[in-house]
Amino acid sequence: MAKRKSNTKRFSQPITIENDPKKMKRIKTNLDKLIREKS
Numbered sequence: 001m002a003k004r005k006s007n008t009k010r011f012s013q014p015i016t017i018e019n020d021p022k023k024m025k026r027i028k029t030n031l032d033k034l035i036r037e038k039s
Helices: 001-012 021-038
Strands: none
Touching: none
């Protein structure tokens, strides 16, 4: 039960990409790359 509680606590705080601009930029560039490769 305690293990389950810690899991829900972790998931209730989703990884906030907005709080990490560097990570956000990297994800954006990755997405742009994917879109360019597809088209």
